[in-house]
Amino acid sequence: MIKVGIVGGTGYTGVELLRLLAQHPEVEVEAITSRSEEGIRVGDMYPNLRGHYDGLAFSAPDAERLAACDAVFFATPHGVAHALAGELLDKGTRVIDLSADFRLRDAAEWAHWYGQPHGAPALLDEAVYGLPEMHRERIRKARLIAVPGCYPTAVQLGLLPLLEAGLIDADRVIADCKSGVTGAGRGAKVPSLLAEASESMKAYGAGGHRHLPEIRQGLGDAAGGPVGLTFVPHLTPMIRGIHATLYGRLTTEPGDLQALFETRFADEPFVDVMPAGSHPETRSVKGANLCRLAVHRPGDGDTVVVLSVIDNLVKGASGQAVQNLNLMFGFDERAGLSAPALMP
Amino acid sequence: MIKVGIVGGTGYTGVELLRLLAQHPEVEVEAITSRSEEGIRVGDMYPNLRGHYDGLAFSAPDAERLAACDAVFFATPHGVAHALAGELLDKGTRVIDLSADFRLRDAAEWAHWYGQPHGAPALLDEAVYGLPEMHRERIRKARLIAVPGCYPTAVQLGLLPLLEAGLIDADRVIADCKSGVTGAGRGAKVPSLLAEASESMKAYGAGGHRHLPEIRQGLGDAAGGPVGLTFVPHLTPMIRGIHATLYGRLTTEPGDLQALFETRFADEPFVDVMPAGSHPETRSVKGANLCRLAVHRPGDGDTVVVLSVIDNLVKGASGQAVQNLNLMFGFDERAGLSAPALMP
Amino acid sequence: MIKVGIVGGTGYTGVELLRLLAQHPEVEVEAITSRSEEGIRVGDMYPNLRGHYDGLAFSAPDAERLAACDAVFFATPHGVAHALAGELLDKGTRVIDLSADFRLRDAAEWAHWYGQPHGAPALLDEAVYGLPEMHRERIRKARLIAVPGCYPTAVQLGLLPLLEAGLIDADRVIADCKSGVTGAGRGAKVPSLLAEASESMKAYGAGGHRHLPEIRQGLGDAAGGPVGLTFVPHLTPMIRGIHATLYGRLTTEPGDLQALFETRFADEPFVDVMPAGSHPETRSVKGANLCRLAVHRPGDGDTVVVLSVIDNLVKGASGQAVQNLNLMFGFDERAGLSAPALMP
Amino acid sequence: MIKVGIVGGTGYTGVELLRLLAQHPEVEVEAITSRSEEGIRVGDMYPNLRGHYDGLAFSAPDAERLAACDAVFFATPHGVAHALAGELLDKGTRVIDLSADFRLRDAAEWAHWYGQPHGAPALLDEAVYGLPEMHRERIRKARLIAVPGCYPTAVQLGLLPLLEAGLIDADRVIADCKSGVTGAGRGAKVPSLLAEASESMKAYGAGGHRHLPEIRQGLGDAAGGPVGLTFVPHLTPMIRGIHATLYGRLTTEPGDLQALFETRFADEPFVDVMPAGSHPETRSVKGANLCRLAVHRPGDGDTVVVLSVIDNLVKGASGQAVQNLNLMFGFDERAGLSAPALMP
Structure with a gap:
């Protein structure tokens, strides 16, 4: 059982992470942060989660609390992970970033498309592009994952x-x-x-x-x-x-x-x-x-x-993020990801 | 681990049973019958099930094969369960009927609303209306469940x-x-x-x-x-x-x-x-x-x-059917039913 | 041919008025106002109107220009018509208000439900509730119509x-x-x-x-x-x-x-x-x-x-507003309102 | 004012023709045929047309009645227009076919794609492909139009x-x-x-x-x-x-x-x-x-x-058919086609 944190959990990729992790046998969600929703319980914001995560409320971003987690997901607008990832990595917490912050290897190209300087170019070398079908072995050893768009x-x-x-x-x-x-x-x-x-x-x-x-x-x-x-x-x-x-x-x-x-x-x-x-x-x-x-x-x-x-939201975001987590921590790659699609 | 069969699995309640049972730790689907789709693999008819139930194909209705199951679900139009339920019960197979066949206690009223005589009035006495919130204790001991509409x-x-x-x-x-x-x-x-x-x-x-x-x-x-x-x-x-x-x-x-x-x-x-x-x-x-x-x-x-x-399709049909199964077989009432809703 | 103005034309009832009036044989839209969209042509905001109203752009609210119209529609949030209706009526322009401003005869009840004082209680006596099926004859003679919700x-x-x-x-x-x-x-x-x-x-x-x-x-x-x-x-x-x-x-x-x-x-x-x-x-x-x-x-x-x-948006708002206009100006009650529904 | 007939009016292109022609100043719908719905009034089948076409009911296909029309639309599955178009043309009725029957100039290619012999190859030479943006002048003089898909x-x-x-x-x-x-x-x-x-x-x-x-x-x-x-x-x-x-x-x-x-x-x-x-x-x-x-x-x-x-259903079928009709009969090309789109 590992502990994970989620930064910026109020968007669709955040709630989707919670939905998937609720079924994950090896993961406990320790913290979920949101500046705008601080104090709100996740079940009050996302009624599908009532009855799951009962003690869990959105908290203000708190690097210390996040650093106590084994891994932290960023489900944030671009730029946020730049600012926090380094500190977490330094404290031994692995980072799985669902935003675009570490997807492009070239900081200048990132700056061109996102209209601001890259905030953590020193981390680009070790960031692994989290497409398991291309980079599975590198993902297993990674500390910092850029989940593909x-x-x-x-x-x-x-x-x-x-x-x-x-x-x-x-x-x-x-x-x-x-x-x-x-x-x-x-x-x-x-x-x-x-x-x-x-x-x-x-x-x-x-x-x-x-x-x-x-x-x-x-x-x-x-x-x-x-x-x-x-x-x-x-x-x-x-x-x-x-x-x-x-x-x-x-x-x-x-x-x-x-x-x-x-x-x-x-x-x-x-x-x-x-x-x-x-x-x-x-x-x-x-x-x-x-x-x-x-x-x-x-x-x-x-x-x-x-x-x-x-x-x-799943293979295109939160599911792929969990798949990366599974690889990084040596879990069954399918853990938490085995349910059939909802059809009709 | 028990074995279950599904009669009439091509409709929406049938595929929903398969979706839910794919996550059930105590159940194996042994047979699924459909006259019209005999020989078709379930994943070919319902692509969300590809990768699950790989050996399973629709078979012609076969009382013997169904009777080898611990329980059989009927996901059929009205009238079908009337014809088969008695035989299965006699052989010791429990029956969970998602159709309307055993919901009304009064055979005459059933005949009035469904425009045909009731086909198994002798079973009405022992049929239990499968609303756990009203009849949980009777469900635990039932052999024949009428799942509510x-x-x-x-x-x-x-x-x-x-x-x-x-x-x-x-x-x-x-x-x-x-x-x-x-x-x-x-x-x-x-x-x-x-x-x-x-x-x-x-x-x-x-x-x-x-x-x-x-x-x-x-x-x-x-x-x-x-x-x-x-x-x-x-x-x-x-x-x-x-x-x-x-x-x-x-x-x-x-x-x-x-x-x-x-x-x-x-x-x-x-x-x-x-x-x-x-x-x-x-x-x-x-x-x-x-x-x-x-x-x-x-x-x-x-x-x-x-x-x-x-x-x-869930609390209104297939999920409630599984909840009844759990009660009848002494499983955790939540088994196979713990995933959060899909939202958004 | 009469000239009409529309105040607050950027919402759904505004664009629906324009859609209906484009087919009205007796009406020309002289002005449409919007503080936020001043200068934008209506076809640029609502592409379904490209090719209709080619000279027409949203203008800043201008009482003089509106008063030059025979009738003015208010498609505004509550409170706006309170402020302007009296001035227009004084200048001989009839007012058809799609908001709630004149629907309740009791100014105190209005204040209770809308959380602010009624802005034009002196006009309540002459406002006619524009449900033709109840008040057709009064509508024909009205200067100020409160279009029903x-x-x-x-x-x-x-x-x-x-x-x-x-x-x-x-x-x-x-x-x-x-x-x-x-x-x-x-x-x-x-x-x-x-x-x-x-x-x-x-x-x-x-x-x-x-x-x-x-x-x-x-x-x-x-x-x-x-x-x-x-x-x-x-x-x-x-x-x-x-x-x-x-x-x-x-x-x-x-x-x-x-x-x-x-x-x-x-x-x-x-x-x-x-x-x-x-x-x-x-x-x-x-x-x-x-x-x-x-x-x-x-x-x-x-x-x-x-x-x-x-x-x-039609019988519940803009169409009913046009129906009222037709009655007030002695046009065929069906003018501009004769097209069949779009089905499928 | 001309008289038109519609063959096969129960599908979506049929009802869309009726919707558009209800607003056409020069056209009266004289007959609408359907084998399956004979005797049903159009307003009973398509409630959006209640109050329009009040005397009009689906009738069995009747070549004589259709031949009394100035023009006949075919809103039929492929093959039907093959069988009837020649007879109508011989009697002086113009034909506007919304099906694929006369779209391909090569009868053999038609037979290849539709799996049956072409039923009226002799008419292919005079059929005009009804895309006004390419063939407007030919459409004006045409007796037989193949409305594009x-x-x-x-x-x-x-x-x-x-x-x-x-x-x-x-x-x-x-x-x-x-x-x-x-x-x-x-x-x-x-x-x-x-x-x-x-x-x-x-x-x-x-x-x-x-x-x-x-x-x-x-x-x-x-x-x-x-x-x-x-x-x-x-x-x-x-x-x-x-x-x-x-x-x-x-x-x-x-x-x-x-x-x-x-x-x-x-x-x-x-x-x-x-x-x-x-x-x-x-x-x-x-x-x-x-x-x-x-x-x-x-x-x-x-x-x-x-x-x-x-x-x-409009520029891709029934509206384009009316546009062709307008050209063939010398009406304003926009007649019946001037309403803005429904948005939102």
């Missing part, structure tokens, strides 16, 4: 087999992504109102989105060189879920694409390659730490289409 | 304290109920299409609904005499959830209604009386075996309003 | 025939109402987010809601004496629509209720009494200035149930 | 300027399309249930879809040669709307793309090129006969992204 998770898992095998033109990859509204967080913004966002579909950030450099970095690792990516996210009228539709141009006769994908992910507990001809639905992973994939080659032409679905 | 569960739990205490006029109780569309089952009907049922609200069955006699029977047990009930169900544009809004006329000074409710359900693991002034949301129980209640007395007048929410 | 419209239209005929116990009427989220306005509030409000149903204001005194006042007019009302509103996961389910206890043998309703509304262009046994759907009035009603008497007992649906 | 409309309008100008690689165009569920029709199918299709997103037909050859034909006309298209449609949890996200590779320096689009559609009443940087929302065209477009060039690279939205 939701879009980056769905896109990278769908493209890894093709890029690692060098089958597609890395200069021209297209990721057309559709996300439920929780991807925009719990902030009170007019465009996220039910009256505005339901019964509608729209693209956003077609000119450039903060997840773009993260995806390019990860795909570049897989391809062994720079990847040219066009990434267009869309807001979809649903609560949870990301559907990434990925297009690549085959540069060579690819052989059996279905077998390629099945082999690549054969040992992955949280990637499910669907049978040939499938179209995965986001609801099939709702609440579950899972990426479901299908690969198509329409008309046996030179375009390959990969369909990749995740729950943005 | 979804509306009846929400309505009865909300009214029990008032009727047991004799505080309201039993002649004139109103239950205005709102249900998500899974309450109508998985049948392909035009009114259940997203294009028809979303972005709309409507009542149905205002002139009379099959759950009416079941609710009246249960409320009558609580009141110790006949209850006059007006019950109007409504179709709500959401997948899961029932919200029952219950109106009673106080016939006496009721004292502290909040305390009355809290005391009545103090030991109930799956009934949560919210703080005074609350308005429970159906999403706070999505996927969870829970009824959340709040009691109001507007303007301190003589009308009491109870708000009662459940997930129709 | 959305819940009050649905509830009053459903209960008028019963109360006018003295058929039900006026001491104990129940209105269980379900509203889409636009009823809460366009403010950026967390509970109105798609991620919070969709896939859920909840009551609110069970202890008391600002529409309660307005409904009681109107029902009292119909009944010729005080009416005891329990009113419970619910938030429903849809954009538009109100479904009121109304319960009354018959105090006498009512005769043919269907005929009563059909006769009462025979000449009403915007009230549609559905055939006996019907269950009106809110989507059948989506975008249309219409109230659809059905009356039921379950089991021929002593409870009567009326089902009443409107679009909260 | 919904996806083909959104995709062609978005790509026309680029292909006509020869700016993109015609061998490798990608159309990632998202459609609301009415695109699947009103048939009672399990995947279209609210419980299945809401709160989820999925692709379908990634291996090949019947709209593919139609789109290729139209794009080929614009490009002046064959176009290689990858088309992946997705089912989106909303009632109406198509969002097409279109990707092309620039083969030359394109100049001012915004100006190119604005110029191309400057005189089009039903195509709205949004300002540079825009992201059109499907809800901005809900119920309206309009295509809204935006063109992006992310990072000034060599990929151009076009965002194209329509209401699949």
Whole structure:
């Protein structure tokens, strides 16, 4: 049994961590912090948690209390983890950051996209990008994890087999992504109102989105060189879920694409390659730490289409964070993550 | 570890049983039957179950195979359990029926509402109505359980304290109920299409609904005499959830209604009386075996309003069925039912 | 052709006025004011209006410009119309107020529910409550109209025939109402987010809601004496629509209720009494200035149930405002209001 | 005033025709046929039409009665118009076919995709593809119109300027399309249930879809040669709307793309090129006969992204059919089609 803390637990990734950890056999939540909700019990803010965590209330951020934990999750806006991570690491507490603070290896690129200087460049070297399907062994030994973003998770898992095998033109990859509204967080913004966002579909950030450099970095690792990516996210009228539709141009006769994908992910507990001809639905992973994939080659032409679905709050955030925790502490990788998706 | 079978597992209550039992530490699903889907693996029909139940496929109904189970769930249209329950009981298999077949104690009334003769009147005497909050001790010893309907569960739990205490006029109780569309089952009907049922609200069955006699029977047990009930169900544009809004006329000074409710359900693991002034949301129980209640007395007048929410597929069907199983087999009543609701 | 102004046009009732008036043959929108959006063209804020109103932009509130209009609509929070209405009336401009400012005849009751003194009590005498089905002749001559609230419209239209005929116990009427989220306005509030409000149903204001005194006042007019009302509103996961389910206890043998309703509304262009046994759907009035009603008497007992649906933004706000305008200026009552609802 | 008939009016395109024609100043609906609903009044089947079309009921298909109309719309499954169109044309009635029967110029390709021989190949020569933005002059003189499909409309309008100008690689165009569920029709199918299709997103037909050859034909006309298209449609949890996200590779320096689009559609009443940087929302065209477009060039690279939205039932079907009718009969092209979209 380890003790964990959560910084910034009032958003959707925070409550999702609590939901998942309530079922985790090896973890006790010791502290959850929020400046704005100090003193409120978690069950009063999130009624689904009434009857769980009964003694637990949001507390003001307190480095000492957090440092008494074995691990601390950051479910915060960018910049917050920069300020606190170093101190916690120094005291022996491991850090799992769900924000973007440590995802980009290049501090200057981070500064460009986030409009402020990077607050902890000295930690970048040891931060491990927490995509277990690429970096499992490094994660096991890591002290500081940058949990991948939701879009980056769905896109990278769908493209890894093709890029690692060098089958597609890395200069021209297209990721057309559709996300439920929780991807925009719990902030009170007019465009996220039910009256505005339901019964509608729209693209956003077609000119450039903060997840773009993260995806390019990860795909570049897989391809062994720079990847040219066009990434267009869309807001979809649903609560949870990301559907990434990925297009690549085959540069060579690819052989059996279905077998390629099945082999690549054969040992992955949280990637499910669907049978040939499938179209995965986001609801099939709702609440579950899972990426479901299908690969198509329409008309046996030179375009390959990969369909990749995740729950943005689970495999795209809090579930993946727990999966990282499990690896870091030597638990069963599936601990706390074994429940089937909620369907219908 | 016990072995269970599921008859008619292709509907929503069937897949929900599988979802819940996948997390149950004491149960193995031995057989699941469906005439129409024979040979199909459950993960092929319900992709959320891929990776769970890997050997399990729908089989043709086979009494012998079912009789080898310790318990059999019926998740079938009415009439099916009538035909099979007796044979299974004779062979020592316990039966938990999610259909309406054994809910009404009066075979003639059953025949009236379901338009066909009751197929197993000899079993009515021993059938126990599976609402643990009323009949827990009888359930522990039962061989045959009639799992309550979804509306009846929400309505009865909300009214029990008032009727047991004799505080309201039993002649004139109103239950205005709102249900998500899974309450109508998985049948392909035009009114259940997203294009028809979303972005709309409507009542149905205002002139009379099959759950009416079941609710009246249960409320009558609580009141110790006949209850006059007006019950109007409504179709709500959401997948899961029932919200029952219950109106009673106080016939006496009721004292502290909040305390009355809290005391009545103090030991109930799956009934949560919210703080005074609350308005429970159906999403706070999505996927969870829970009824959340709040009691109001507007303007301190003589009308009491109870708000009662459940997930129709869990506390209103499959979760309650598992709760009954736990009681019948002496397991922890919470086994397999401890996960928090999925929110948001 | 008359000229109209709209004060506070950035909310949902404002844009709905613009949508309806774009089709009105006798009206030109001369000015639309908004402090926060000054200078923005309406098509830039509401893209559905691109190509309509091309010269029109939000302007700062300007009493002189408004006074040059034949009529001014207020689509504002409460209090604003109090401050401006008198000046406009003095200059000969008629005022149609969609807010609550002039709905209650009793300034003290208004102050009680809105938490501030009434700002224009001298105008209360001449304000006409703009429910044409009750006050058509007074509306024709009015200078100042208080457009009814959305819940009050649905509830009053459903209960008028019963109360006018003295058929039900006026001491104990129940209105269980379900509203889409636009009823809460366009403010950026967390509970109105798609991620919070969709896939859920909840009551609110069970202890008391600002529409309660307005409904009681109107029902009292119909009944010729005080009416005891329990009113419970619910938030429903849809954009538009109100479904009121109304319960009354018959105090006498009512005769043919269907005929009563059909006769009462025979000449009403915007009230549609559905055939006996019907269950009106809110989507059948989506975008249309219409109230659809059905009356039921379950089991021929002593409870009567009326089902009443409107679009909260049309017959519950902007459409009714236009209907009032038509009456005040002697236009065809249907002008600009003749399009069928959008279904599916 | 002309008389029109509708064959097969029970589906969504049929009711949408009735909704639009109810506002058309020059058209009277003389007959609407349906084998299955013979004798039912349209207002009984579609309650939004109660109060409109009061004398009109579905009648059995009757060629004589239809031939007495000036024009007949077919809102039927494929194959039906093949059988009847010739006879109507011979009697001088013009035919506007909303099905796929006359969309493909090549009867053999039609037979390949629809799995049956083409039933009226002799009429293919005179059938005009009813996309006014490409074929307005031919439509004016046509006797037989093939109304474009919904996806083909959104995709062609978005790509026309680029292909006509020869700016993109015609061998490798990608159309990632998202459609609301009415695109699947009103048939009672399990995947279209609210419980299945809401709160989820999925692709379908990634291996090949019947709209593919139609789109290729139209794009080929614009490009002046064959176009290689990858088309992946997705089912989106909303009632109406198509969002097409279109990707092309620039083969030359394109100049001012915004100006190119604005110029191309400057005189089009039903195509709205949004300002540079825009992201059109499907809800901005809900119920309206309009295509809204935006063109992006992310990072000034060599990929151009076009965002194209329509209401699949209006500009993607019934509205476009009325637009064709207006052209054929010399009415104002906007007649019956001038109402703003319903938003929110």
